[in-house]
Amino acid sequence: MPQLKTTAISSLHLHGGGGGGGCDGVLPSTPGKFKMDKTPFHHHYNHNNRLLLRYPLPKFVVLSLFLVVGLFLFFHFSPVSPSYSSSAARIDRRSLRTASWGGAAWEKRVRSSARIRQSSRSGRRGISVLVTGAAGFVGSHVAGALKRRGDGVLGLDNFNDYYEPSLKRARQLQLENAGVFVVEGDINDGALLRKLFDVVPFTHVMHLAAQAGVRYAMRNPSSYVHSNVAGLVSVLEAAKSAAPQPAVVWASSSSVYGLNSKVPFSESDRTDRPASLYAATKKAGEEIAHVYNHIYGLSITGLRFFTVYGPWGRPDMAYFFFTKDILRGKSISIFEGPDHATVARDFTFIDDIVDGCIAALDTAGKSTGTGGKKRGPAQLRVFNLGNTSPVPVSELVRILEKLLKKKAVKKIVKMPRNGDVPFTHANVSLAQRELGYRPATDLQTGLKRFVKWYLEYYSPGVKKIGSI
Numbered sequence: 001m002p003q004l005k006t007t008a009i010s011s012l013h014l015h016g017g018g019g020g021g022g023c024d025g026v027l028p029s030t031p032g033k034f035k036m037d038k039t040p041f042h043h044h045y046n047h048n049n050r051l052l053l054r055y056p057l058p059k060f061v062v063l064s065l066f067l068v069v070g071l072f073l074f075f076h077f078s079p080v081s082p083s084y085s086s087s088a089a090r091i092d093r094r095s096l097r098t099a100s101w102g103g104a105a106w107e108k109r110v111r112s113s114a115r116i117r118q119s120s121r122s123g124r125r126g127i128s129v130l131v132t133g134a135a136g137f138v139g140s141h142v143a144g145a146l147k148r149r150g151d152g153v154l155g156l157d158n159f160n161d162y163y164e165p166s167l168k169r170a171r172q173l174q175l176e177n178a179g180v181f182v183v184e185g186d187i188n189d190g191a192l193l194r195k196l197f198d199v200v201p202f203t204h205v206m207h208l209a210a211q212a213g214v215r216y217a218m219r220n221p222s223s224y225v226h227s228n229v230a231g232l233v234s235v236l237e238a239a240k241s242a243a244p245q246p247a248v249v250w251a252s253s254s255s256v257y258g259l260n261s262k263v264p265f266s267e268s269d270r271t272d273r274p275a276s277l278y279a280a281t282k283k284a285g286e287e288i289a290h291v292y293n294h295i296y297g298l299s300i301t302g303l304r305f306f307t308v309y310g311p312w313g314r315p316d317m318a319y320f321f322f323t324k325d326i327l328r329g330k331s332i333s334i335f336e337g338p339d340h341a342t343v344a345r346d347f348t349f350i351d352d353i354v355d356g357c358i359a360a361l362d363t364a365g366k367s368t369g370t371g372g373k374k375r376g377p378a379q380l381r382v383f384n385l386g387n388t389s390p391v392p393v394s395e396l397v398r399i400l401e402k403l404l405k406k407k408a409v410k411k412i413v414k415m416p417r418n419g420d421v422p423f424t425h426a427n428v429s430l431a432q433r434e435l436g437y438r439p440a441t442d443l444q445t446g447l448k449r450f451v452k453w454y455l456e457y458y459s460p461g462v463k464k465i466g467s468i
């Protein structure tokens with residue numbers, strides 16, 4: 001079933017452009033030059049007494065244009081409140097940006113990317129994994145690592161512009177060079193997901209597509225609901241209907257601990273006091289996972305990531321933009337808590353997170369449902385993946401200054417009330433026991449690797465290098 005997806009936006013643009021083109025040659029191109037001394041709707045009759053318009057073509061064209069522009073404005077700016085409208089429009093633009101998919105050649109690429117290469121050395125049976133958010137930071141690393149060990153991997157990403165899409169494209173290039181096809185599409189596109197599961201009997205889904213960032217949730221709340229709630233449901237719907245049902249591993253967040261003050265954070269601690277909408281949507285995701293496990297027998301593992309950093313990272317994260325700003329001599333804001341309390345994070349290096357993700361895939365039990373019905377109890381797990389040693393943000397800056405050989409222009413500011421929590425600290429004993437997870441990279445070592453990558457990637461005139 002070959003399908004070519006044209007977006008509502010592009011079709012609107014098409015019509016708008018066509019209308020504009022129709023005006024050319026009839027109306028003057030500069031609006032101010034057209035003197036409307038008579039209404040263009042002034043009626044004239046020809047000798048056959050048939051109604052003619054003085055400007056028959058312009059009238060038609062102008063009315064069409066009004067209609068198209070009116071429809072465009074209606075669909076893009078009508079939602080509930082003005083503050084909601086711009087973010088909703090932004091999401092529409094993102095989610096509608098599904099590239100063309102379908103067709104024999106496309107299916108061949110999908111199959112070939114997801115095919116398991118027999119790994120002769122380990123004797124391990126490979127897995128076939130759909131990685132959502134594959135052009136993202138964690139997604140690209142996990143997809144690359146799976147491919148390297150011989151697993152079948154298909155990527156999915158909508159390449160939205162939350163941060164520089166060129167970085168996502170560069171990650172995609174690295175993956176495609178390694179044999180991973182990244183399908184361009186949105187996790188909310190149910191038809192696309194169904195198609196992918198029709199073409200490939202995935203054994204696992206590594207669901208990493210999400211709207212990340214704690215503070216951005218105040219600026220664009222609906223993007224979190226769209227990706228982290230509706231998007232997760234869309235992925236789980238596709239997984240529960242697939243035959244065979246895959247096991248699902250997905251990214252939750254350390255932020256679910258919210259105002260929890262018992263340290264270190266353990267999986268059994270309270271997670272009912274989120275401090276940000278981001279955290280609330282991740283917590284909602286954990287409850288949604290419970291539902292799909294309970295009703296449909298999906299095997300689901302949630303991983304609570306603790307402030308992941310490293311090469312090919314996310315430019316919206318503090319370590320990343322601090323680096324950029326220190327190099328440019330721009331001031332950076334270091335947050336402090338009430339009474340000058342230190343703000344600290346359990347920064348976790350990407351390679352440790354990749355190990356944890358792969359161990360979660362390898363230890364995931366099989367889903368038990370068929371035909372959308374549960375046939376027996378299935379595995380439902382949640383693990384902390386952190387580093388177990390919180391570091392103050394001021395120390396992060398000190399290490400960066402040393403590695404960049406440049407002093408930061410620092411401003412100490414009160415932590416804004418924007419969803420941040422004062423500290424995070426993971427207890428990973430459960431992941432250690434069940435997954436063999438052992439974080440091995442301290443912040444100094446991990447930042448050194450990040451800075452090396454950063455300087456190479458952003459040095460002017462240098463071809464985007466390195467491998468994921």
Ligand SMILES: O=C(O)[C@H]1O[C@H](OP(=O)(O)OP(=O)(O)OC[C@H]2O[C@@H](n3ccc(=O)[nH]c3=O)[C@H](O)[C@@H]2O)[C@H](O)[C@@H](O)[C@H]1O
Nearest residue numbers: 212213253254255305306307317318333334335343393420
């Ligand atoms: O573990 C998570 O679940 C989350 O981790 C990450 O969130 P955070 O831990 O908040 O990381 P990040 O923004 O890098 O701020 C780091 C530190 O710098 C402080 N910070 C930040 C900005 C600033 O200008 N100044 C400052 O001091 C700030 O107060 C904080 O103490 C992911 O972004 C998020 O998507 C999610 O995955």
